[in-house]
Amino acid sequence: TQLLEQSPQFLSIQEGENLTVYCNSSSVFSSLQWYRQEPGEGPVLLVTVVTGGEVKKLKRLTFQFGDARKDSSLHITAAQPGDTGLYLCAALSKLSFGAGTTVTVRA
Amino acid sequence: NAGVTQTPKFQVLKTGQSMTLQCAQDMNHEYMSWYRQDPGMGLRLIHYSVGAGITDQGEVPNGYNVSRSTTEDFPLRLLSAAPSQTSVYFCASSTREVTTSTDTQYFGPGTRLTVL
Numbered sequence: 056t057q058l059l060e061q062s063p064q065f066l067s068i069q070e071g072e073n074l075t076v077y078c079n080s081s082s083v084f085s086s087l088q089w090y091r092q093e094p095g096e097g098p099v100l101l102v103t104v105v106t107g108g109e110v111k112k113l114k115r116l117t118f119q120f121g122d123a124r125k126d127s128s129l130h131i132t133a134a135q136p137g138d139t140g141l142y143l144c145a146a147l148s149k150l151s152f153g154a155g156t157t158v159t160v161r162a
Numbered sequence: 163n164a165g166v167t168q169t170p171k172f173q174v175l176k177t178g179q180s181m182t183l184q185c186a187q188d189m190n191h192e193y194m195s196w197y198r199q200d201p202g203m204g205l206r207l208i209h210y211s212v213g214a215g216i217t218d219q220g221e222v223p224n225g226y227n228v229s230r231s232t233t234e235d236f237p238l239r240l241l242s243a244a245p246s247q248t249s250v251y252f253c254a255s256s257t258r259e260v261t262t263s264t265d266t267q268y269f270g271p272g273t274r275l276t277v278l
Contacts, residue, residue, distance in 0.1 A: 057203075057204065059204070064202075086264050088264075088267075095271070095272070096271055096272070097166070097252050097254070097269030097270050097271050097272055098205070098252070098269050099269070100266050100267065100268075103264045105264060143204065143205070145205075147260040147261060147264075147267070148261050148262075149261075150207050150220065150221065150260070150261060151204075152197075152204035152205040152206075153204050154202050154203055154204040155204060
């Protein structure tokens with residue numbers, strides 16, 4: 056059983072649509088990170104959230120940390136083919152990564 | 163800066179063979195770590211180091227050895243390769259230990275290892 060459960064496992068949408076991926080746990084974390092990994096490359100950090108209820112925006116990406124600091128979500132508005140990749144959440148205080156959500160945006 | 167570099171990019175081994183995966187960083191980071199990535203399981207920590215001369219085990223250390231003789235290099239040794247070690251291996255580095263800070267962790271491009 057993984058400490059961080061990500062859903063959905065796979066997501067395929069048309070360019071211009073919105074999407075949300077989730078990272079859930081029964082544990083409380085001091086912070087959560089989101090990474091994007093493209094095929095053949097290592098993960099790249101997108102954001103770190105540290106405060107319960109915190110919302111951070113990175114262009115068309117919106118990250119939210121749950122009030123209880125047990126979960127997080129990533130919302131992409133008007134997805135583009137360049138958003139295609141594996142999105143990973145991580146709780147580094149527990150040295151734990153989720154299994155990831157593979158997002159495919161079709162042109 | 164090259165960031166984190168890993169060699170080789172691909173490797174095929176036979177069961178029982180040994181090899182060393184190389185990792186180097188040029189950012190003067192104290193903290194370095196090795197992960198393996200398997201489908202449906204995310205990244206799992208193998209070994210990590212908080213500085214030259216200091217290493218410790220992660221979640222899945224069996225079958226792997228590490229050493230840290232310099233700040234820049236952190237090689238991972240497979241002592242006797244097994245098919246269960248077929249995976250993608252990532253090296254990462256950061257300024258400080260990731261469990262107690264929110265410093266950015268930088269990953270290398272990975273080594274894709276197949277053990278037959």
